[in-house]
Amino acid sequence: MKRLLILVMITVFTLVGCQSNDSQAKSTTTKTQNDETSALRKVTVVLDWTPNTNHTGLYVAKENGYFEQQGLDVEIIQPGDAGADQLVATGNAEFGVSYQESITFARTQDVPIVSIAAVIQHNTSGFASPAAKNITSPKDFENRVYGGWGSPIEQAVLKTLMNTENADVEKLDIVNAGDLDFFTMANKGIDFAWIYYAWTGIEAKLRGEDINMVYLTDYSEKLDYYTPVLATNETMINDDPTTVKAFVKAASQGYQFAIDNPEEAAAILSNAVPELDAELVLESQKWLSSKYQDDAPRFGEQKLEVWKNYADWLKENGVLEGEFNPEDAFTNEFLPKEGE
Numbered sequence: 001m002k003r004l005l006i007l008v009m010i011t012v013f014t015l016v017g018c019q020s021n022d023s024q025a026k027s028t029t030t031k032t033q034n035d036e037t038s039a040l041r042k043v044t045v046v047l048d049w050t051p052n053t054n055h056t057g058l059y060v061a062k063e064n065g066y067f068e069q070q071g072l073d074v075e076i077i078q079p080g081d082a083g084a085d086q087l088v089a090t091g092n093a094e095f096g097v098s099y100q101e102s103i104t105f106a107r108t109q110d111v112p113i114v115s116i117a118a119v120i121q122h123n124t125s126g127f128a129s130p131a132a133k134n135i136t137s138p139k140d141f142e143n144r145v146y147g148g149w150g151s152p153i154e155q156a157v158l159k160t161l162m163n164t165e166n167a168d169v170e171k172l173d174i175v176n177a178g179d180l181d182f183f184t185m186a187n188k189g190i191d192f193a194w195i196y197y198a199w200t201g202i203e204a205k206l207r208g209e210d211i212n213m214v215y216l217t218d219y220s221e222k223l224d225y226y227t228p229v230l231a232t233n234e235t236m237i238n239d240d241p242t243t244v245k246a247f248v249k250a251a252s253q254g255y256q257f258a259i260d261n262p263e264e265a266a267a268i269l270s271n272a273v274p275e276l277d278a279e280l281v282l283e284s285q286k287w288l289s290s291k292y293q294d295d296a297p298r299f300g301e302q303k304l305e306v307w308k309n310y311a312d313w314l315k316e317n318g319v320l321e322g323e324f325n326p327e328d329a330f331t332n333e334f335l336p337k338e339g340e
Helices: 002-039 053-063 084-089 100-108 152-163 182-186 197-207 234-239 241-260 262-272 278-288 304-316
Strands: 041-046 072-077 095-098 113-118 125-130 145-148 173-176 192-196 211-215 229-233
Touching: 041 084, 041 241, 053 072, 053 095, 053 197, 053 241, 053 262, 053 278, 072 241, 084 095, 084 100, 084 113, 084 229, 095 113, 100 113, 100 229, 100 304, 113 234, 113 241, 125 182, 125 197, 145 152, 152 173, 152 304, 182 192, 182 197, 192 197, 197 211, 197 278, 229 234, 229 241, 234 241, 241 262, 262 278
Parallel strands: 041 072, 041 095, 145 173, 145 192
Antiparallel strands: 095 229, 113 229, 125 192, 125 211
């Protein structure tokens, strides 16, 4: 009995020792993981809208660890009432998704926001209408109802396109449809609206609704601007260029993955944002992946002439006041160079 008691005690002490060693090992592992996480530079990137395939590269960079490899702990958030540009300009978010249009206007008001990469090389937006309306060119805008959001830019764009076919913009009825989506507008007697084909156009296709598209770039070179773009503020560029470079490199890797692997990239976005329609995400991603880099030498590349042309167009149409220097509005400085 005594011998049995000794054996039991030895066993107990052995188990306690093992558990102690396991706990110590787990504690060390947890501490190491916490130390690694705390060593990462925490930054926020704010989207321009609800998550969609314009943003896939960011979600891929987060999921695949590209941000972490660059020493970043990135939180992706939605804009809320403040808006992405305001959050980035004020430093409440280090990075954001913006547009050439909004940055151009912001710069004339001395708002220190800068584009650091073009998400899509060419403007894929245009005016969509149900095919039954037979609106196939700007000339067909006459005696129709356009549903928009009340921006003077809309009127200028419509006039520019209509002028190419000697159509009379005065014969177009422009109504403010607010936040109504294209499909709701179509059911309320509105003939056509401005959409991004990569999302709403693909959605129409999946719904089995035939639409006609009148793309801006088919009628004006000056309307082939960067929309959307990745942006930061001048303080980040001046005071923390290392973080900006790291962010752009990781984001570029994410978008390159989406270019090369659209189906896998779509799955990553759908898993990250499960409330999205997975089929829409997949079909949109397959359509958009070739548009990210398109004919540019690398993802994110921007041209001075594109920024200048659009600003000139805005001034010609009386919708841009103040001084605008296109060279200050964007930079290619942080894009990965070949071999990086």
